[in-house]
Amino acid sequence: MSRRLAALGVLIGALLCAVATYLYLHATPYQENIDHGPSPEAQNNPYLAAERFLRKQGLSVHHVNSLDSLPTLQPRQHSLLLLGERANMTPAQIDQVLDWARDGGRLLFVAQALWNEQTGNSQDLLLDQVHVQQFMSKDLKYVPAEAAKDRYPNLTKLYLENEEAPAYAGFDPQFHLEDPQDLAQAWANSAKATHLMQLPWGEGSITVVTDAELWKNSAIGQYDNAWLLWYLFADTDVTLLFDIDHDNLLSLLWRYFPQALVALLALIGLGLWHAGWRHGPVQPAAPKARRQLQEHLRASADFLVRRAGQQSLLEGLQHNVLRRARQRHPGLDQLDTSEQWQVLARLTGHSPESIAQALGPPRKRRLSSSEFSSQVAHLQNLRNAL
Incomplete structure (x- = not known):
């Protein structure tokens, strides 16, 4: 019996050695990169890449969620980028932002409404205050003659002094900015529309853009989008203002623990039902003998x-x-x-x-x-x- 077990052990060991030798001679090691998608930080902050790029260029960059910190920002050598939704801004807040720019700050914001010829405004209070109007590019009646010869009609071009070729930026070509009072000192255009305007404002300046999608994580690495952001605010401290929508605790619990929430609600309901009962001695039932017809x-x-x-x-x-x-x-x-x-x-x-x-x-x-x-x-x- 022991000889059989020894022979079986030798046979198994020989098979394992043969398999190991085969794998060693024929297996080829390789490396593979697995893309797990954006990090949670990048998913929560659409301008995270822009912030890191500006910091890499030596700028001081901060992110805030509201205008409450505006009184603490010194206008001199400081830039404020309003990249989020501004529908809830009050007239007092708009005046506060414009006064901050007038005292020497650099302000950038996104035009968020179209000009209405009938009402004479755009319902974007900040845009109306700086006398800039936004239209759809397809509604423009005048199209420059050189637009047909443009090799990149959908890219916005910024021409710089002493530079032979322009810088290219990926603004949305659907929108167009106009300056009816001829206040702008600098601008950038695609083949048919204007997408960036810079106006002097007191001792500071105001930059109006049609959109800020080109500076989000997915697009800032394209064309000269990152360079344009640095060029506009190269010698200032930068504060980005936009809301980051975080899921609240209830939505997270419902997403990951729905059964636990249902059980908790059922437990609360049973507790309320139990608490609703009247407490006290049970009244004895009346004897059947006294239950008469009357x-x-x-x-x-x-x-x-x-x-x-x-x-x-x-x-x-x-x-x-x-x-x-x-x-x-x-x-x-x-x-x-x-x-x-x-x-x-x-x-x-x-x-x-x-x-x-x-x-x-x-x-x-x-x-x-x-x-x-x-x-x-x-x-x-x-x-x-x-």
């Missing part, structure tokens, strides 16, 4: 009063009286009301006035217990007299 009738009457009200019970008795009256006097329905009451008075011996009081329309107000009992007794007397 008690059943009283309980039924109380139930009908609670569910249907007094008037439904009185109307039932009134219909019963009229049904028995029709049996005693055929053709009663063909008579008018006063004649019916005369017939009922003759059949029952009651006065027409009491008949009218008993069979008249129900009162709007709720009857007291004594009034209700009296009315019921009156109707029962009429029914019994028939």
Whole structure:
């Protein structure tokens, strides 16, 4: 038996050595880069690459989510880039930003609305304040003659002094800026439209652009987009203002732990249901011997009063009286009301006035217990007299 086990061990060892030798001779090592996509930091900050690029050029770059920090920013040698949504900016905040630029700051913002010829404004308060108008490029009536010869019609070109070739930027060619008061001192155009304008503003300057998509993480490495951003603010400290939308705790819990949230809600519901019960000694059930017919009738009457009200019970008795009256006097329905009451008075011996009081329309107000009992007794007397 031991010889067999030893032989089996030798055989297994030989097979393992053969497999290892084969893998060693034929296996080829290689390297593979696996792209896991943008980092969470890049996903949360669309201008992260722009911030890092400017810092690499030696600039001081900060990011803020609101204008609350504007009073702490010194205008001199400082640039403020409004890259986020500005629909909620108040007139006071707009004046604050423009005053900051007038004191020497450099301001850049994105035009976020089109000019409306009928209303004479664009509903973009900041854009209207600097007297710049934005239109759709396809709506322009005048197209430069050299546009047909442009090799790159959709790229924005910035011509610099002492440079033979322009710098190219990837602004969205769908939009166009106009300067009706001829205030701009510098601009950059594509074949058919203007996408960047720079205006003097007091001791500072204001730069208006049609969009800022070219400076986001996915596009800043294209063309001369990164260089243009550095060129505009090369000798200043830069503050970027835009909101970063983070998922709140509830949305994150619902995304990753929906079962736990459902269980928690069910537990809270059960707790509220349990807390809603009345606490106290349990009332013993009444013995069956005392459940007499009179008690059943009283309980039924109380139930009908609670569910249907007094008037439904009185109307039932009134219909019963009229049904028995029709049996005693055929053709009663063909008579008018006063004649019916005369017939009922003759059949029952009651006065027409009491008949009218008993069979008249129900009162709007709720009857007291004594009034209700009296009315019921009156109707029962009429029914019994028939």
